[in-house]
Amino acid sequence: MTSSFVIGCKFRERVNELMTTDTSFPLELKEELEKILGKDEPSILSFRIARKLQKHLQKSGYPVYLHQLLEDGSIYLPPVEKPPRNPQLVARLERIKAKLANEEYMRITRNVNAQELNRLGTMADFGRQVRSVKAAVVTVFNFLVTVVATFACSYMGSQYLFTETTARVISAVIAASVVGLAELYVLVRTMEGELGEP
Structure with a gap:
């Protein structure tokens, strides 16, 4: 399940501008945002920090909304890690596949008689x-x-x-x-x- 955003250039510029101009910017939030902005692209912003930023913007009365800051960003989808396959399951699946293939072969060849020369005898x-x-x-x-x-x-x-x-x-x-x-x-x-x- 996703729990963060990938931020873009617009977010970087606006947040840097807000942090430098706003004196009432919370120090803890400022440190967390500086860590995120200091990283090379792609920078990931968690939902928790985004909520804190939104609360601060609402409290301070800024005419900037969070969705405007995140316009050029996207939702971060972490790569899905597939669990390793159980070797017993793999072996069982192979046996089942072989059995099904054999049954299919027998079904296809059930009316074929090796002794028959043709359909006449x-x-x-x-x-x-x-x-x-x-x-x-x-x-x-x-x-x-x-x-x-x-x-x-x-x-x-x-x-x-x-x-x-x-x-x-x-x-x-x-x-x-x-x-x-x-x-x-x-x-x-x-x-x-x-x-x-x-």
Whole structure:
């Protein structure tokens, strides 16, 4: 709480003039004012001394009022000294901040699943899909190898029966087609079994 004024040049001049001209100026008040006026700027005038000065001015009948003397001054506001922070309180606040930050992080990431590849499924679903695609690729590759191998074996083996190339090719195509149809039949039956159909 403030209890003093910072005085300006106008106060200095007027009070010096009053102290020199007024013979009835109280000695105690004069000494206190001389101490204040003798200091370098900023000089601080307490409310107690200001009241004494005002009473003297009223008693003496001077046409000068205190507020006129203090026109170029201001109220002195002492610097606020912050008390040192309690280390236990600081540690507790840090723990609370860390806890709140962790709760905020958990709230933000509560719907994030590390196993999810995207919104369509998890990594386990992706693995099943990859195995399914892999099985399909292996089945198609196996079908193609079987048909090509049947064609090659039939073509090479038919040289003992047919001398003409055209007959050998036709017999190899017929053998490869029969084997291909048999493979497709087995494949379809296997697919039906995997899908749970009779």
